[in-house]
Amino acid sequence: MLKTFAYQSQEILFFAVRMIRALFSRTIYVSETMEQMYLIGVGSLFLVGLTGVFAGQGFAYAFTVELSDFGATTYLGRIMVIAIVRELGPVLTGLMIAARVASGITAEIGAMKSSNQLDAMVAFGIDPMKKIAVPRLIALVVMLPALTIFCDVIGLLGAYVVAIFITHITSTQFWSAVFDRLIFGNIFVGLLKPVLFSFVIAFVACYKGFTSEGGTKGVGRATTESVVLSSILILVVNFLITKVVFSLIKGYL
Amino acid sequence: MIELRNVSFSYGDQPVLRDVSFTVAHSESLVIMGPSGGGKSTILRLILGLECPQEGEIIINSDNICVMKEKDKRKLRKKIGMVFQDGGLFDSLTVGENVGYYLIEHTKMSYDEIEEKVVKMLGFVGLDADEVIDKLPEQLSGGMQRRVAIGRTLLSTDPKIMLFDEPTTGLDPQATKKVLHLIQKLRDEKSISTIAVTHQIVDSFAIADRYLVIHEGEVAFDGDVMQLRDSADPRVLAFLSPFRDSFKAVYERKFIGG
Numbered sequence: 483m484l485k486t487f488a489y490q491s492q493e494i495l496f497f498a499v500r501m502i503r504a505l506f507s508r509t510i511y512v513s514e515t516m517e518q519m520y521l522i523g524v525g526s527l528f529l530v531g532l533t534g535v536f537a538g539q540g541f542a543y544a545f546t547v548e549l550s551d552f553g554a555t556t557y558l559g560r561i562m563v564i565a566i567v568r569e570l571g572p573v574l575t576g577l578m579i580a581a582r583v584a585s586g587i588t589a590e591i592g593a594m595k596s597s598n599q600l601d602a603m604v605a606f607g608i609d610p611m612k613k614i615a616v617p618r619l620i621a622l623v624v625m626l627p628a629l630t631i632f633c634d635v636i637g638l639l640g641a642y643v644v645a646i647f648i649t650h651i652t653s654t655q656f657w658s659a660v661f662d663r664l665i666f667g668n669i670f671v672g673l674l675k676p677v678l679f680s681f682v683i684a685f686v687a688c689y690k691g692f693t694s695e696g697g698t699k700g701v702g703r704a705t706t707e708s709v710v711l712s713s714i715l716i717l718v719v720n721f722l723i724t725k726v727v728f729s730l731i732k733g734y735l
Numbered sequence: 736m737i738e739l740r741n742v743s744f745s746y747g748d749q750p751v752l753r754d755v756s757f758t759v760a761h762s763e764s765l766v767i768m769g770p771s772g773g774g775k776s777t778i779l780r781l782i783l784g785l786e787c788p789q790e791g792e793i794i795i796n797s798d799n800i801c802v803m804k805e806k807d808k809r810k811l812r813k814k815i816g817m818v819f820q821d822g823g824l825f826d827s828l829t830v831g832e833n834v835g836y837y838l839i840e841h842t843k844m845s846y847d848e849i850e851e852k853v854v855k856m857l858g859f860v861g862l863d864a865d866e867v868i869d870k871l872p873e874q875l876s877g878g879m880q881r882r883v884a885i886g887r888t889l890l891s892t893d894p895k896i897m898l899f900d901e902p903t904t905g906l907d908p909q910a911t912k913k914v915l916h917l918i919q920k921l922r923d924e925k926s927i928s929t930i931a932v933t934h935q936i937v938d939s940f941a942i943a944d945r946y947l948v949i950h951e952g953e954v955a956f957d958g959d960v961m962q963l964r965d966s967a968d969p970r971v972l973a974f975l976s977p978f979r980d981s982f983k984a985v986y987e988r989k990f991i992g993g
Contacts, residue, residue, distance in 0.1 A: 598823035601785055605817050606837050606891050607809040 497689045498681075501619060504611040511617050518621035522583050526629055529582060533574050534566075534633035538640030541565050546649040555649050559659025562641040568668050571634040572675035573720050576683070579626055580712040584687035587618055588708035591691025592701035600692070615688040622680035630676040671727050678723065679716050686712040736761045736928055737782060737896060742791030744777060751777050752788070753952045759896075759945075764922050764929045766939040769949035770974060775932040776820070778949070779898045782930070783817050784808045795896070816894035820901045822884035824872040830857070830883050831868040837891030852890060860886040861913055878910020885917055897921055899931040903938045915941040936978045937985050948974060 542562060549555045591614060594600050600610045638660060645656040687708050694704035737759040744752040751774040759765045767775045780786045781793055784800045793800050800811060824833050832839065834856055835849040844852075850868075857864040860882040872880055881902060888894065902918065903911040915938055921927045922942070933939055939946070946963050948956035948971050955970040956963065964982075966972070975982060 597821060597826070598819035599825055601780070601783075602817075602819055602823040602825070604785060605783055605812055605815075605888075606840070607812060608840055 493693070494685060494689050497692070498685045500611060501615050501685060501688065504609065504616050505619060507612060507616075509609075509612050510620075511613055514613065514617040515620050518617045519625055521586075522579070522618075522621050523625035523628060526579060526582055526625075527632065529578055530575055530629045530633045531636045533578050534571065534636035535640040537570050537574055538562070538566060538637030539644050541570065542641035542644035543648060546644065550649075555651050556655045557659060558641070558645050558649055558651065559656045559661075560663045562638060563660050563663035563668060566637040566641070567634050567664070567672040569720070569724070571637055572630050572672055572679065573716065575626065575630045575633045576676060576679035576716040576720075577713055579622070579629065579679075580683050580716060581709055583622070584683050584708045584712045585705050587684075587687035588691040588694070588705045589701055591615075591688060592694035592704050595692065595694060596697050596701060610692070615684070615692070618688060619681070619684040622684045623677060626676040626680040626683070627673050630672065634672065667731050670731070671723065674727070675720060675723055678719055682715045682719055683712045686715065736763075736796060737930070738792075738794040739778070739781075740792040740794065742781065742788045742793060744774070744781060744786065744788040744790075751952055752781075752949075755791070755949070755952070755954055757947055757954060757957055759928050759930060761895075762922065762926045762928055764918075764931070764942050764944045765947060766943035766945070767930065767932045767947045767949060768934065768936065768939065768974065769955070770951075771934075773949045774952045775949050776900050779817065779900055779930065779932060782896075782898060783812065783815055813892045814895045815898065816888035816892050816896070817898040818881065818884045818888055818900065818902060820904070821877075822872065822880040824880055824884055824887070826872050829869050829871060830875070833872065833883060834887045834890055836887060856886040856890045857883075859889070860917055862886070876910065878906045878913060881906065881910070881914050882917060885914075885921075889921075894927055897927050897929045899929065899933075901933055902931055903933060903935050911935075911938060918942045936975070937981050940985055950974065 542558060545558055545561050545565075546555060549557060549561070591600070594614070600614070603610050603613060642653075642656055645651050646653065690704040690708035690711070694700050696703070738756075739758075740756055742752055742755045743750070755774075755778065757765075767778060769775055777786065781788055782795070782800070784793075784803070787801050791801075795811060796814070798807075798811060800808060803811065825836065828836065831850065831853050835853045838844050838849045838852065842849075853868065854864040857867065862879060862882055867875060867879065867883070872883065875883065888897070897918075899918065902914050906914065918929060918931065919942060922929055929942065931939070931942060940960070943960065945959055946956065947954060948963075948968075950970040955968055955974075956966055958966075963971070963975075
């Protein structure tokens with residue numbers, strides 16, 4: 483078990499290095515990258531928006547109940563920034579994209595592998611790493627932070643609705659508290675996380691696709707593993723970033 | 736032209752090929768046969784440089800592909816065309832885009848120029864360009880997909896060697912005939928060396944100059960059809976026994992009865 487884990491970690495690491503090297507090669511497939519940006523970005527807007535609004539409202543309602551015990555409901559905006567911009571927005575968006583996009587990437591590459599399309603590319607002098615993996619990595623690195631910002635905005639708007647109709651604080655009280663905490667440190671952490679999550683998703687999803695074996699059953703198994711592994715890694719990386727960043731830029735938070 | 740010298744290959748701990756050696760001369764047509772899982776397709780992957788053997792050498796036109804850099808392999812692959820099992824067509828691209836794939840990716844030809852070449856190539860492989868050029872691979876029959884794959888390979892590279900992985904498996908008799916005719920045409924008109932992996936012994940008569948029987952990763956037989964017929968090797972006999980009647984009938988029709 484431990485041996486398998488160590489071996490797979492090493493393989494993913496080597497694969498990640500190959501992907502990074504391919505990222506800095508001269509050949510970048512622009513049209514494939516734009517297509518992936520559209521599929522990942524625009525295609526996930528509704529899902530991420532829905533996640534953001536309900537997460538924002540749910541947390542705002544839960545905090546309202548707690549804060550009202552102390553008569554501190556005017557602090558709702560501050561807490562929501564910490565909760566959404568720093569933690570929930572990046573993590574929930576990362577998990578949603580892992581579920582939607584990582585599965586798609588692994589299934590697509592796995593299907594291409596089992597039908598010899600990847601070998602055909604190599605036979606025609608095209609590196610699948612550059613043609614298939616790198617466009618997905620670039621698209622994720624660009625679109626995941628953008629989707630996270632979208633999720634944050636929608637989440638805060640959801641919290642705003644709760645603040646007005648349930649918490650019964652004024653619009654000014656809510657937004658001034660929000661902008662009080664929208665400082666460099668929180669925004670930096672909130673955007674650093676999705677950038678790192680995008681690498682995690684791209685590495686795991688592409689690796690699982692490129693190494694899938696055993697026909698359709700193998701592709702199905704690889705797809706499940708891809709979603710599970712990238713989701714777990716997102717949560718682990720999230721904790722590590724929070725921990726490291728807190729010790730490094732605590733003064734800016 | 737192609738020479739495998741004492742090649743051994745394994746996937747992880749599982750040995751696939753053991754001490755395999757053979758040569759294929761210029762314009763020669765070799766058919767590799769044998770039970771499933773014997774390592775036949777792996778031989779084609781090794782020749783194309785998609786895998787490297789743990790032991791032995793693969794010499795193509797006096798170059799050892801196993802020790803080449805990826806850049807040099809890409810150059811060499813221009814002389815080797817491979818038609819994968821089930822075609823290996825890109826399912827998100829149309830037939831036209833599949834056939835013109837190499838030109839689109841590697842040249843600065845205009846769309847019209849590429850289309851002209853694609854139409855010509857589709858004609859060469861016996862397909863009506865107007866009918867199929869805008870279709871997706873899944874909309875074609877198995878035989879048509881195989882012919883599109885051959886056309887794509889011919890237009891992509893300037894092959895001196897063509898590798899076919901199960902070119903007729905799963906095709907109806909008419910489609911099989913067309914694909915076999917195309918392989919013969921390549922050998923006769925373009926002087927291309929061909930290596931075909933197949934289970935279809937009867938079909939192989941149409942294209943083979945020589946036969947190689949692979950059994951559990953080892954060469955069990957290497958010779959022409961007469962030697963194949965007379966082989967007393969139990970591994971060859973075991974492989975041929977289910978086909979004995981059809982083998983004999985076709986053999987007699989082709990080589991004795993005219």
